[in-house]
Amino acid sequence: MKILVTGGAGFIGSAVIRHIINNTESSVVNLDKLTYAGNLESLAEVSSSERYAFEQVDICDRCEVERVFHEHQPDAVMHLAAESHVDRSIDSPAAFIETNIVGTYTLLEVVRKYWKGLTPSRHEAFRFHHISTDEVYGDLENPDELFLETTPYAPSSPYSASKASSDHLVRAWHRTYGLPTLITNCSNNYGPYHFPEKLIPLMILNALEGKLLPVYGKGNQVRDWLYVEDHARALYKVVTEGKIGETYNIGGHNEKQNLEVVRTLCALLEELAPNKPAGVSRYEDLITYVQDRPGHDQRYAIDASKIQRDLGWTPEESFESGIRKTVEWYMSNREWWQRVQDGSYQRERLGAGQ
Incomplete structure (x- = not known):
C-alpha cells in the first residue's frame, strides 16, 4: 500500500x-509545504528508506498536487496538513482559512479527479482519511459529558472553526460525490518531536532554561492527553481497517487540568534534572499565571469507545508513562530542539534549496 501523507514533516x-x-x-x-x-529532522531515522519519498508542495497549489498524484499513484491519503496553533489563529486567522479550508478543498478536488480515473480494483480500495481535532466540538459544560462522534460542532477559535469547516467539506464530498472518506477527531497530542510552542514542550524547555512557566488563567482548563505514538497507531488502523463514511474519536483517557500537567512536569524534572539553572530552587517556583486566552474552552474529553469496539484500538501509554518518556526524550535530544529554537533547522533547509 502506498500512502500519501500531507503534513508529514509536522508533529503528528x-x-x-x-x-x-x-x-x-x-x-x-x-x-x-x-x-x-x-x-524534516523529525524523519531522519526513516528518510533513507526505499519506501519513503518527500515532495515539498503546498496543498493549495493544485497543479503541483496533481503532479504528485500522477507521479506517485497513491492508494490512500492521510490528510494531516494544517495550521494548528490556537494562539496564532487568534492573532492571524488568514493562514488558517487558507490552509485548513482552501487547502482541504483543493486536495479533495484533486483526489476526486484522481480517484475517478483509477482502475476498478484500485478505485474500490482507495481511501481518503482526514485527520481532525476534538476542538471542533467546542466546550463541555457538564463535567460528566464526553465528546461523541455525533456531538454537534461548536468551535470557539479561528483554528477550530477552520478545522470544523474542513470536516464538513470532507463529509460533503463523501455524500455528494461518493468519495471514500474517513474522519478522525483526536484529543491533545504530546510526545517526541513536538514543536516547542505547544504547552508540554514549552514548559519542559522553559524549565530547563530557568524561564517562567506561563499558565493561562487559573490553569484549570481540562484536556484529554494522547501520546502521539498511540495516535499514529490508531490512524494507521483507521485508514487500513476503518469503515468508509465513518468518524472515529481518538482519545487517551487522560483528563488533566493544565496546571496539573505543568506540576507533573516540574516533579519529573526535579527527579530527572536535579541540577537546576542558576537562581532556581524549585521548578514549580517558575509557574506564573497570565491573562487567559480569548474564547478559551474550559474542558475537552473524548469518548473513544467506538474505535476500541469497532477496530480494537486502545492507547498503550498511560499519562504517567507517556509524560515520563516525553521529558526523557527532550532531555536526550537537546540538539533537535535547540536547532528549532535558534532557527537553524530552517536556515540549513533553505540553504540546501529545500
Missing part, C-alpha cells in the same frame, strides 16, 4: 510516517 504527521516505515510494509509519500512547524 512525522509520527505517522515513522510508524508506517518502522512497523508496516506500506510505503509513504510525504507531501509538506515546510512551514515553520515542518521539520
Whole structure:
C-alpha cells in the first residue's frame, strides 16, 4: 500500500510516517509545504528508506498536487496538513482559512479527479482519511459529558472553526460525490518531536532554561492527553481497517487540568534534572499565571469507545508513562530542539534549496 501523507514533516504527521516505515510494509509519500512547524529532522531515522519519498508542495497549489498524484499513484491519503496553533489563529486567522479550508478543498478536488480515473480494483480500495481535532466540538459544560462522534460542532477559535469547516467539506464530498472518506477527531497530542510552542514542550524547555512557566488563567482548563505514538497507531488502523463514511474519536483517557500537567512536569524534572539553572530552587517556583486566552474552552474529553469496539484500538501509554518518556526524550535530544529554537533547522533547509 502506498500512502500519501500531507503534513508529514509536522508533529503528528512525522509520527505517522515513522510508524508506517518502522512497523508496516506500506510505503509513504510525504507531501509538506515546510512551514515553520515542518521539520524534516523529525524523519531522519526513516528518510533513507526505499519506501519513503518527500515532495515539498503546498496543498493549495493544485497543479503541483496533481503532479504528485500522477507521479506517485497513491492508494490512500492521510490528510494531516494544517495550521494548528490556537494562539496564532487568534492573532492571524488568514493562514488558517487558507490552509485548513482552501487547502482541504483543493486536495479533495484533486483526489476526486484522481480517484475517478483509477482502475476498478484500485478505485474500490482507495481511501481518503482526514485527520481532525476534538476542538471542533467546542466546550463541555457538564463535567460528566464526553465528546461523541455525533456531538454537534461548536468551535470557539479561528483554528477550530477552520478545522470544523474542513470536516464538513470532507463529509460533503463523501455524500455528494461518493468519495471514500474517513474522519478522525483526536484529543491533545504530546510526545517526541513536538514543536516547542505547544504547552508540554514549552514548559519542559522553559524549565530547563530557568524561564517562567506561563499558565493561562487559573490553569484549570481540562484536556484529554494522547501520546502521539498511540495516535499514529490508531490512524494507521483507521485508514487500513476503518469503515468508509465513518468518524472515529481518538482519545487517551487522560483528563488533566493544565496546571496539573505543568506540576507533573516540574516533579519529573526535579527527579530527572536535579541540577537546576542558576537562581532556581524549585521548578514549580517558575509557574506564573497570565491573562487567559480569548474564547478559551474550559474542558475537552473524548469518548473513544467506538474505535476500541469497532477496530480494537486502545492507547498503550498511560499519562504517567507517556509524560515520563516525553521529558526523557527532550532531555536526550537537546540538539533537535535547540536547532528549532535558534532557527537553524530552517536556515540549513533553505540553504540546501529545500
